[in-house]
Amino acid sequence: MNASFDLSQKPLVVIWETTQACDLACVHCRACAQPRRSSQELTTEEARKFINDVADLRPPIFILTGGDPLKRNDIYHLVEHAASLGLRPAMTPSVTPLLTRTAIEELKKVGLSRLAVSLDGSTPQFHDSFRGVPGSYARTLEALHWANEAHLPIQVNTCITRRNLNDMENMANLLRQFKLVLWSAFFLVPTGRGQLADLPSATECERVFAQLYQLSRVVPFKVKTTEAQHYRRFVMQRRLHHDPAQAKRWVTEGMEHGVPGLLPINDGKGFIFVSHTGEVCPSGFLPISAGNVKRESLTTIYREAPLLRGLRDVNKLQGKCGACEFKEICGGSRARAYAVTGNLFAEDPCCAYEPRSAVEPASSDSHDYAVSLGLGWKIP
Numbered sequence: 286m287n288a289s290f291d292l293s294q295k296p297l298v299v300i301w302e303t304t305q306a307c308d309l310a311c312v313h314c315r316a317c318a319q320p321r322r323s324s325q326e327l328t329t330e331e332a333r334k335f336i337n338d339v340a341d342l343r344p345p346i347f348i349l350t351g352g353d354p355l356k357r358n359d360i361y362h363l364v365e366h367a368a369s370l371g372l373r374p375a376m377t378p379s380v381t382p383l384l385t386r387t388a389i390e391e392l393k394k395v396g397l398s399r400l401a402v403s404l405d406g407s408t409p410q411f412h413d414s415f416r417g418v419p420g421s422y423a424r425t426l427e428a429l430h431w432a433n434e435a436h437l438p439i440q441v442n443t444c445i446t447r448r449n450l451n452d453m454e455n456m457a458n459l460l461r462q463f464k465l466v467l468w469s470a471f472f473l474v475p476t477g478r479g480q481l482a483d484l485p486s487a488t489e490c491e492r493v494f495a496q497l498y499q500l501s502r503v504v505p506f507k508v509k510t511t512e513a514q515h516y517r518r519f520v521m522q523r524r525l526h527h528d529p530a531q532a533k534r535w536v537t538e539g540m541e542h543g544v545p546g547l548l549p550i551n552d553g554k555g556f557i558f559v560s561h562t563g564e565v566c567p568s569g570f571l572p573i574s575a576g577n578v579k580r581e582s583l584t585t586i587y588r589e590a591p592l593l594r595g596l597r598d599v600n601k602l603q604g605k606c607g608a609c610e611f612k613e614i615c616g617g618s619r620a621r622a623y624a625v626t627g628n629l630f631a632e633d634p635c636c637a638y639e640p641r642s643a644v645e646p647a648s649s650d651s652h653d654y655a656v657s658l659g660l661g662w663k664i665p
Contacts, residue, residue, distance in 0.1 A: 290548060290555075292548070292549070292550070292554050292555040292597065293588070293594075293597055294588060295342055295343070295344065295587075296342065296344050296555050296556060296557045296587060297344060297345055297346060297548065297550055297555040297556065298344060298345075298346040298347075298348065298550070298555065298556045298557070299339050299342065299344045299346070299347050299348070299557055299559070299583070300348045300350055300556075300557070300558045300559070300568075300569060301335070301339075301347070301348070301349055301350065301558075301559045302350055302351060302352065302558065302559065302560050302561045302569060303326075303327075303332075303349050303350065303351055303352065303354040303357055303360065303363070303561065304322050304323070304326055304351050304352040304353065304354065304356050304357050304561050305319065305322075305323060305351065305352040305561050306319065306320060306321055306322040306323070306351065306352045306353060306356040307319070307320070307351055307352040307353040307356065307379050307381075308320055308353065308356075308379065308381045308382075308383070308418075309353075309379050309380075309381065309416050309417060309418050309421065322356055322357070323561060323562070325561070325562045326357075326561045326562065327561065327562070327563055327578075327579075329359045329362070329363070331563070331579060332359070332363055333363070333366055335559070335563070335578050335583070336363065336366055336367050336370065336372070337370065338578065338582050338583045338584065339367070339372065339583060340367070340370035340371060340372055341582075341584055342583060342584050342587070343371075343372075344372075345373075346373070346375065347367060347372045347373065347374050347375065348374075348375045348376070348377060348401075349363070349364065349367075349374055349375070349376045349377070350376070350377040350569070351377070351378070351379065351561075352379070352561070353378055353379035353381065353383065354376055354377070354378055355378045355379070355381075355383040355384060355388065356383070361391055361392065361395050362395075364376070364392060364395050364396055364397050365395035365396055367396070368395065368396025368397075368398075369396070373398040373399075374396065374397055374398060375397065375398055375399035375400070375401060375440075376392065376397055376399075376400055376401065377401040377402070377403070377442065378400070378402070379403075380402055380403070380416075380421055380424045380425045380428050381418075381424070382424075384402075384424070384428050386431045386434075386435075389428065389431045389432055389435050389437060390431075390435050392437070393435050393436070393437045397437065398438065399437070399438045399439065399440055399466065400428075400432050400437050400438070400439050400440070401439070401440040401441070401442055401469070402425055402428055402429065402432075402439070402440075402441060402442070403416075403425070403441070403442045403443070403444070404422075404425050404441050404442070404443060404456070404459075404460075405443055405444050405448075405449060406422070406448075406449050406452055406456070407452050407455035407456045407458070407459045408422070408455075409422040409423065411448070411449055411452060412425065414448075415444070415448070415449075429441075429463045430463070433463060433464050438466045439463070439464070439465055439466060440465065440466055440467040440468070440469060441460055441463075441465060441467075441468050441469070442469045442471055442511075443456060443468065443469070443470050443471065444471045444473060445470050445471060445472045445473060445485065445493060445513075446473045446483040446484070446485065447482075447483050447484070447485055447489070448483060450485060450489055450492070450493060453493060453496045453497065453500065454496065454500070456468075457500045457504050460504070460506070461504060461505065465505075465506040466506060466507065467506060467507045467508070467509060468504070468506055468507070468508050468509075469508075469509050469510070469511055470493070470497060470508070470509070470510045470511070470513065471510075471511040471512060472485070472490065472510060472511065472512045472513040472618070472621075472635065473485065473512075474512050474570035474571075474618065474620045474621045474624050475621075475624050475625065476570050476571075476572065476620070476624045481625070484625075484634075484635065485635060486635070487634070487635050487636055487637035488637055490513065490515070490635045490636070490637065491519070491637050494513075494515075494516050494519040495519075497510070497516070498519065498520060498523055512568075512570060512618045512620055512621060513618070513635075514550075514551055514615045514616055514617055514618055514633070515611075515615050515617060515618075515633060515635070515636045515638065517549075517611070517614050517615050518609075518611040518614070518615050518638060521611070521614070549613055549614045549615070549616060551596065551616045551617075551618075551619055552567035552568040552570070552571045552596060552618070552619040552620050553567030553568070553571070553575070553592065553593040553596035553597065553619065554567075554593075554596055554597045554616070556568055557583070557587055557593075558571075559578055559583065560572075562577075563577045563578045563579045564576075564577050565577065565578060565583065565586045565587070565590070567592070567593065567596055567619065567620070568619075568620050570620035570621075570624070571619060571620035571623055571624075571629075573592060573623075573629075575590035575591075575592040575593050576590050595629075596619055596629065599612045599613055599616055601630045602616060602617070602630050602632075603628070603630045603631055603632065604631055604632030605617075605632040605633075605636065605638070605639070605640055606622075606630075606631075606632040606633060606636075607630075607632070608640045609638065609640040610640055610641065611638070611640075617632060617633030617636060618633045618635070621633055621634065621635060622634065
């Protein structure tokens, strides 16, 4: 992806919450999932119509999540329908007895492009306490083996909270045993069952960023973050510290040229979430509706809804986020700001960075450019 991708017209990621039904009882579940399906879910016919709408937008990433998508008896049909329209559907099922070897093989057969499972600790004690069901850890490792055997690309999602901050290296070592496409670190947003007491501090986030950055340089799979937009700032600081000339190019040509490959994705900005009842939200962690796909097309809602247009305007950011020289590429987690303060545009409470004015120094030395932008700030 590059800067030519217009996030105001087309999302990079569309996530559909197929159901809130789930047989787990995760302590941080944003959906407060329950075992039974809701009668208000999109029907099969409504779901097919919605998927047609998604196909019109052509997002590079389309994810079916929950709850547990496997609680829907039409899920294989819907995956097949999405694939037939040229989408590359991915899925995040819960690791329960529903996720069998046969289920994984069938999902691959009907066109699933990637399977993502959650693993929140390197030991059964860590993970099972997160998920609320004994044996979940063992089933997750089994599912990873089955996906590898089926040659179905697999991703592991890990929710980062104060409970597992010191487990990152052990997690990476565990994941090396499998053939992964991606390890995604989800930084907690205290919504749903997520508790404020489990929220890492800004300093703790920086420490995890340093660990993830170092691990990303040595593990055989990609590492990314979710709801940690300020990790992009951290990565830029690291890269530009080692290549000051790149800092000068950023100042003169734009950030996307200085550090290619970083898109300013945020809640409602390149990222959109559709609930099990059809409500369109900036993300699953920011449950404010911008419209409903039962009444309007997803394309219209994404491009025109005032809520989403406002979230894409960095000039609305307040506090440190509004003053930050990295706001174009970061912007802070809008979901976390809202969950903690009730203000969509407040500063991200988990960011330790103190903004500095981007004033061009008298010297043309590229290192001075980096210093003036705060790019040398507290680089470990």
